[in-house]
Amino acid sequence: xxxxxxxHAASSSPEATTPDPGRWWALVVLAAAQLMIILDAxxxxxxxxxxxxxxxxxxxxxxxMVTAYTLAxxxxxxxxxxxxxxxxxxxTFIIGxxxxxxxxxxxxxxxxxxxxxxxxxxxxxxxxxxxxxxxxIVTVTFTEPKERAKAFGVFGALAGGGAxxxxxxxxxxxxxxxxxxCLGVNVPVALIVAAAAIPLVRExxxxxxTRYDVPGVLLATVGLFALVYxxxxxxxAENPDDPQSLAVKGWxxxxxxxxxxxxxxxxxxxxxxxxxxxxxMLPLRVVxxxxxxxxxxxxxxxxAGLFAMFLFLTYYFQVNLGYTPLKAGFAFLxxxxxxxxxxxxxxxLLPRVGPRVLMIPGLAMAVVGMLxxxxxxxxxxxxxxxxxxxxxxxAGLAGVFIPAASTSLVGVGSHDAGVxxxxxxxxxxxxxxxxxxxxxxxxxxxxxxxxxDNPPTSPGEADQTLPLAFIHGYHVAFFxxxxxxxxxxxxxxxxxxxxxxxxxxxxxxAV
Numbered sequence: 232x233x234x235x236x237x238x239h240a241a242s243s244s245p246e247a248t249t250p251d252p253g254r255w256w257a258l259v260v261l262a263a264a265q266l267m268i269i270l271d272a273x274x275x276x277x278x279x280x281x282x283x284x285x286x287x288x289x290x291x292x293x294x295x296m297v298t299a300y301t302l303a304x305x306x307x308x309x310x311x312x313x314x315x316x317x318x319x320x321x322x323t324f325i326i327g328x329x330x331x332x333x334x335x336x337x338x339x340x341x342x343x344x345x346x347x348x349x350x351x352x353x354x355x356x357x358x359x360x361x362x363x364x365x366x367x368i369v370t371v372t373f374t375e376p377k378e379r380a381k382a383f384g385v386f387g388a389l390a391g392g393g394a395x396x397x398x399x400x401x402x403x404x405x406x407x408x409x410x411x412x413c414l415g416v417n418v419p420v421a422l423i424v425a426a427a428a429i430p431l432v433r434e435x436x437x438x439x440x441t442r443y444d445v446p447g448v449l450l451a452t453v454g455l456f457a458l459v460y461x462x463x464x465x466x467x468a469e470n471p472d473d474p475q476s477l478a479v480k481g482w483x484x485x486x487x488x489x490x491x492x493x494x495x496x497x498x499x500x501x502x503x504x505x506x507x508x509x510x511x512m513l514p515l516r517v518v519x520x521x522x523x524x525x526x527x528x529x530x531x532x533x534x535a536g537l538f539a540m541f542l543f544l545t546y547y548f549q550v551n552l553g554y555t556p557l558k559a560g561f562a563f564l565x566x567x568x569x570x571x572x573x574x575x576x577x578x579x580l581l582p583r584v585g586p587r588v589l590m591i592p593g594l595a596m597a598v599v600g601m602l603x604x605x606x607x608x609x610x611x612x613x614x615x616x617x618x619x620x621x622x623x624x625x626a627g628l629a630g631v632f633i634p635a636a637s638t639s640l641v642g643v644g645s646h647d648a649g650v651x652x653x654x655x656x657x658x659x660x661x662x663x664x665x666x667x668x669x670x671x672x673x674x675x676x677x678x679x680x681x682x683x684d685n686p687p688t689s690p691g692e693a694d695q696t697l698p699l700a701f702i703h704g705y706h707v708a709f710f711x712x713x714x715x716x717x718x719x720x721x722x723x724x725x726x727x728x729x730x731x732x733x734x735x736x737x738x739x740x741a742v
Contacts, residue, residue, distance in 0.1 A: 254372045257432045261365045262385050263424045264328060266393045267417060268358050271335075273397030275300070275351075276541050277560050278410035280549045285410065288344045290678070291466040294671040295348040297542060298459055298664040303355030304362075305660025306452040309512045310444075312363035312653050316437035320364045320371070324432065325425050327361030332421035339415035350414070363653060371435045388571075395567035402560030444512035447504055451512070454497030455661060461490030462668040466675035481676075517643065517651050522733075525726025526639040527658040529590070529719045533631060534659040535666025536601060536715035540624075542667055543674065543708050544604070544617070551609060551698050565618055569625025570632075577633045585731035586634035587723065593634075594720035596627025601713035605706045609698055631719075637734045638727055666715060670708045677707040 251257065275296060283293045315323040334357055338350030369386070373379040404412040464487040467480050480487055505511040518524045541563070548559040577589055600623035607616060639655045681700040687693035 250374060250378075251372050251433050253431055254378075257372055257428075258369070258382055258385060260424055260427045260431050261324075261368055262389060263420070263427075264324070264361055264365050265386055266389050266396075267331070267420050267424070268362055269389060269393035270397035270400060271354065271358075271414075271417060272300070273394045273541075273563075274401035274404070274413040274416075276545050277398060277401035277556050278405045278413040279542070280546055281405050281410040281556065282347070286341075286344045286347065289467075290675050291463055291672070292344060292348075294463070294542065294667045295344075296351055297538065297667050299348045299351040300355040300358075301538070301660045301667070302455055302459055302664040303352040304359050305355075305657045305664060306455050307356050307359035307448070308363060308657045308660065309650065309653050310448050311359035311361075312367070312649060313443060313512070314360060315364035315367055316649075317441040317443075319434050319436045320367045321428065321432045321434040323360050324364040324368065325428055327357045327359075327364060328421045328425040328428070330357035331361060332418045332425075335414045335417035335421070339411040339413075339418075354414075354417075362656075363649075366652075367649070368432060368435070372433065392567075392571060395564055395571070398560035398563045398567065399557070400560075402555070402557030405556035407557075442510045444505075444508055444510055447501060447508060447512040450497050450501035450504060454494050454501055455664070456494075457490045457497065458494035459664055459668040461487055461494060462665070462672045464490055466672040513654065514647060514650060517647050517654060520642060521726050522638045522641045522729045523643065523651060525722055526635045527654055528722045528726070529594075529631065529635050530639075530655055530658040531662035531665075532715045532719035532722065533594075533597070533628065534662030535669070536597075536712035536719075537628070537666075538663035539666045539670040539708060539712050540601065540604070542671065543705050546701070547607065547705055551701060552613075562613065562617070563621075566621040566625045569622050570629045573626045573629035574633060577629050581634055581637065582731055582734060586638050586729055586734065587727050589630040589634045590723045590727060591720065593627040593630025594716055594723060597624050597631065597716045598713050598720065600624030600627060601709055601716055604709040605713070607705060607709075608702055638729050641729045641733050666712075670711055673711055674704040674708045677704040 279293065279296055282288065282296060288296075311323075311327075331354055334350050334353035338347055338354065341347035341350055366386070369382050370379065373382045400416075401413050404410070404416065464480055464484065465482050469480050469484075482488075502515070505513050506515050518527055544563070545559060548554040548562050549556065554562060580589060600620045603616060603620035603623070611617070636652075636655060639651055643651045678700045681703040682696065685696060685699075687696045
């Protein structure tokens with residue numbers, strides 16, 4: 232799920248202003264925009280099988296409906312925060328809303344996959360303007376610590392509850408209207424919120440050095456795109472004009488290797504540039520701290536496994552078990568509710584026991600929950616296998632998200648607080664992009680291998696083999712998802728050393 236984590240909003244210190252008398256109405260507007268961003272991620276997950284069938288999207292390319300959004304969102308989030316601070320947060324917020332509405336309309340009307348994927352990327356780009364602008368406005372609008380804590384509490388509640396609502400709304404729209412309305416519903420909502428923001432939200436901006444790191448943005452964005460595209464190329468059909476051919480290009484294909492090598496060169500160049508730039512998009516001092524860097528890496532790895540889990544369970548529910556989109560939406564509810572219910576308990580424990588005591592068992596539970604999913608088959612019981620897996624995973628990940636959000640701010644100065652929290656969100660989005668692309672490629676390869684090992688001898692036997700091949704692909708994807716969580720566990724053991732005394736005490740600093 233691609234919702235931003237509301238840790239600390241502004242990219243600069245809050246401006247000293249008198250309290251806005253309409254600040255609570257402004258919060259309603261900001262929260263509505265935040266809810267729309269969160270809903271969009273979970274709605275699209277439920278709609279994906281229907282969109283794939285309608286537009287004849289291949290298994291190799293279907294992940295672009297998720298990754299086009301998360302990649303653009305994650306890659307441009309830091310730049311979006313800078314634009315909001317420099318050109319005006321209210322102005323940027325409204326532009327983001329209008330652009331999000333336009334991109335949603337294009338996606339909802341898209342006649343082919345290329346336009347749909349492009350619209351999803353545009354949605355991500357405008358969300359990267361809207362989300363940091365909204366969080367920054369909360370910080371400069373609510374200057375009193377207790378009020379700010381309440382405001383961030385609203386955003387924190389939306390992060391969990393909004394995803395659950397989106398699963399149900401997505402199921403309703405897909406089943407009783409069309410998957411296209413899962414995108415189209417954003418248009419009236421965004422326009423109403425933008426109209427309300429004009430009289431209710433105050434303008435504010437940062438001062439001082441307002442230069443943009445354009446080379447850094449280009450190197451990071453193109454490098455990440457090349458990496459995701461390289462993953463996709465490995466799963467692409469070797470002979471797309473021959474529907475009977477199951478051969479895929481694979482990891483050693485020249486086009487796959489070219490994109491992967493280009494991505495490595497550009498991402499290394501990005502790191503070198505950020506170390507030398509006068510006004511870098513990502514100051515390396517923010518990520519080189521042991522606890523902060525560990526937190527960012529944990530979020531990247533957890534995002535990689537988690538986003539892919541939602542993708543493959545969506546297909547398992549609707550394609551293999553024959554669930555309707557609405558039933559599939561309800562089937563995901565235990566995960567969302569598990570995080571919501573466990574989050575309060577974790578928040579109360581964190582100041583008493585510190586982050587490590589919560590993160591390490593939490594990640595171990597996430598590994599166990601994901602490994603349980605490798606046992607699913609065509610006749611598995613939802614309540615005996617999928618339900619306990621979701622409960623274990625959600626309870627464990629609640630013990631990861633909240634402590635990691637706090638440790639991402641350990642020792643950070645006020646000047647870098649906004650950048651640090653933006654990097655946390657960026658890590659989750661980029662992790663989701665890379666994980667979805669990589670695990671979808673491994674899934675496609677596993678399905679092909681299953682058909683190679685069990686070749687059908689007739690069209691009827693092929694129809695019977697396909698669901699079993701998909702099950703084998705899910706097993707491979709869930710196994711590697713568990714490996715992602717296990718890697719996050721090792722990172723926590725190696726890098727997270729903060730004690731309970733080190734956790735930021737400012738209200739609203741970590742929600």
